[in-house]
Amino acid sequence: MAIEIYKKYMEEKMGADGNVESCKLSIPDKFNFSYDVVDKIAEMEPQRRAMVWCNEQGERREFTFCDIKEQSDRAASYFRSLGIGKGDCVMMAVKRHYQFWFAILGLHKIGAIGVPVTYMLKLEEYIYRFEKLDIKAVICTPDNDVASRVDEAEQMSGKKFMKIILRENRPGWHQFDEGLEKAEKFVPLTFEERPESGDTMLLYFTSGTEGMPKLVGHNFGYPVGHIPTAKYWHNVDPDGLHFTVADTGWAKSVWGKLYGQWLMGAAIYVLDYDSFTAHALLTKMEEDKITTLCAPSAFYRVMVLEDFSKYNLSTVKHYTVAGEALNPDVIEKFSRMTGKQIYEGYGQTESTLMIGVMHWMDVKAGAMGKPSLQYNMELLDEDGQIVPTGDVGEICVKAEPGEIPGMFLGYQGEDELNRSKWHDGIYHTGDLAWRDENGYYWFVGRNDDVFKSSGYRISPFEIESLIVKFPNVLECAVIGVPEKLRGNAIKAIIVLTNGTEPTQNLKIEIREFLKEHTAPYKVPRIIEFVDELPKTTSGKIRRNIWRK
Structure with a gap:
């Protein structure tokens, strides 16, 4: 099904010259990424490389799609044995450990709701999240004292849930890796038992630049919205190795480490680290022959301080940046140093890639690019009127909730916020930009900034x-x-x-x-x-x- 979805999308929406028309992706009934993409590829090409994982300690593992199917089946069976089922919320604070992929795909297979969070949360932040959302279980890394903070937050919040930890035994906790080893053969959901494509699959707490984090919901059709992300913006090579620098607690992780890339059949690269240095990143990119890279703006700002002549990055064919706007001077300096361009992109936790410099487009240093295929976008003033070319307006999307694959379902439990952000058939991003005569969007800032x-x-x-x-x-x-x-x-x-x-x-x-x-x-x-x-x-x- 994954191959069929992709081919149909390509044939209908894009000409050979890269010109596109406004389009609408359609989601099959009861679409499930684990069954319809991962398991399908494992059936068609079981030995196709899916993931290369390594860490700072020198450990390294490679997984085929057959491996990923087997381990996600085990995870699904294990979760089911613990009483976790359709609609249950499971929080995951697991860093960049490869078990994250087993767990999230296993949750998809039983219709449970994944709630990824960063392992860097403090005690008060866990308490807030536990009070905000009823969860059935928490899955934790054994590193960075995360489990201790979860234990304390559980007690202080008064909430009770199952606690699952990776790699080690801890009193009062289930052991994830042992659970997978002992898991019974998984019996997949029948087609009738599967969640509907519009049912909630993921919940993310927004990063909270303003106010307290809000819960953003995405449905089971969300992965299909990332086809343009991987194909047109990341420009992934199905036989290459794509590296997105992101913690699994951030929505950008599934932008670049899961859905779109595997829909393309491309392998993902995961570097499991605690502290970032540009030297370590560039060294790993050289050693493991990365072909496409996506990193936050802050990483590029540090990378341009390095001497690139010390590294052989000839395998890297395409660079992208997201998270927040990258200063034009950094883009220009990077281009002088590497001979390659950085292709910008814009989106939110609430969406997939909304605006991007697609791989066939000219790079204008500082420009976000043009609206992605599935988004009907306008810049509006405070009165809801379209602003002229060159004037600043709010980035708005014409759509009803649930209409565009990849757009969120709304902010859970935030009726007033939903009414203010999404009304009259328009979603208001809260971000300001202006559009030039060639249709490129230029970021100005948040409304609040x-x-x-x-x-x-x-x-x-x-x-x-x-x-x-x-x-x-x-x-x-x-x-x-x-x-x-x-x-x-x-x-x-x-x-x-x-x-x-x-x-x-x-x-x-x-x-x-x-x-x-x-x-x-x-x-x-x-x-x-x-x-x-x-x-x-x-x-x-x-x-x-x-x-x-």
């Missing part, structure tokens, strides 16, 4: 992109600070490269540099140097922390 200073509308990202062009600036955040005269004064919070002294003279030099490259009203009046910027677990800078 844009502010006025001396009557001028200020886009933090625009000023940040200029500041990072200054030598010795690693990254920065721009916010508005209340001031009587101007309404808001512009403040820049800057992280310097290693070894750079944060002096008063450096602040003056940065301001003088900006005066030469932008209008005077955009030059920050306040500059603060810090060691690091607070970020969400998905790598987005949390400007709201500084505003508070």
Whole structure:
């Protein structure tokens, strides 16, 4: 079925020249990614490579689709033996361990709901999540003291659920790996027993740049919406090895480490690590012959500080970036150093790829690209009117809930928020952009981040992109600070490269540099140097922390 879905989509929606028309993907009844994609490929090409996994300790494992089918069958059988079934919520805080793939596919097979979260959550964050959602079980990594925090949060929240841990034995916990070894032969759900394609399959807590995280729901048809993600944007090679840098607790993980890639039959690469260094990443890319890479903006900002002549990256044919907008200067520098372009993409936890520089398109440094195939998109002003070319508007999608494969079902338990974000047949992303004469979208910022200073509308990202062009600036955040005269004064919070002294003279030099490259009203009046910027677990800078 996976091959049939893909071929039908390609034949109907795209010409040889890459021109596309507005289209609507259709989801088969009772579509289930585990049965209809993974198991189907395992049947057709059992020895096709599915995943290459390695960690910092030098361990390495390769899995075929036949292996993945077998292990996900075992996981499904094990979960069923614990009493987990259709509609039950199972939280997963398992880092980048290969068991994540066994578990999530096993949950799909029994119709349960996966709730991936990052292993980096603190005690209070677990308590909030346990109080927000009734869960049947939690699956945890044994690393980073995650299990202890779950134990304490369970007690403090007053909630009770099964606890499953990987690799080790722990009092009061079930042991996942032993459970898989002892699992009885799995009896798949009959077609009639399967969940409907519109039933909830995944729940994600939003990364929460503003306010408390909200629960975003996706249905069993969601994976099909990632065909354009993998084929047109990641440009994956079915015989290659795709590497998306993302923790499994972040929705970007299933963007790049699961659904679209396996719909294409392409193998995924997983590097299980605790601390990132550009040297380690580039070394692994060389050693394991990565063919396509997708990484967050913060990774590229660090990577361009490396000497690329030390690495043989000739196998890497295509680079993409997502998470938050990447500064044009970094894109241009990367291109000079590698001879390759970085193809930007935009989407949300609530969606699949919404806007992207597809592999056949010209790269414009700083531009997000054009709307993805299945999204009918417009830029609207505050009155809901389409803005002219060149004007800033909110990115909005014309659709009803459940109409577009890949779009979320709504925010669980947040009726007022749902009404404000999705009404009159339009979904409001809360992100601002402008569109040029060639149809490319350019990111401006979140509605909450844009502010006025001396009557001028200020886009933090625009000023940040200029500041990072200054030598010795690693990254920065721009916010508005209340001031009587101007309404808001512009403040820049800057992280310097290693070894750079944060002096008063450096602040003056940065301001003088900006005066030469932008209008005077955009030059920050306040500059603060810090060691690091607070970020969400998905790598987005949390400007709201500084505003508070």
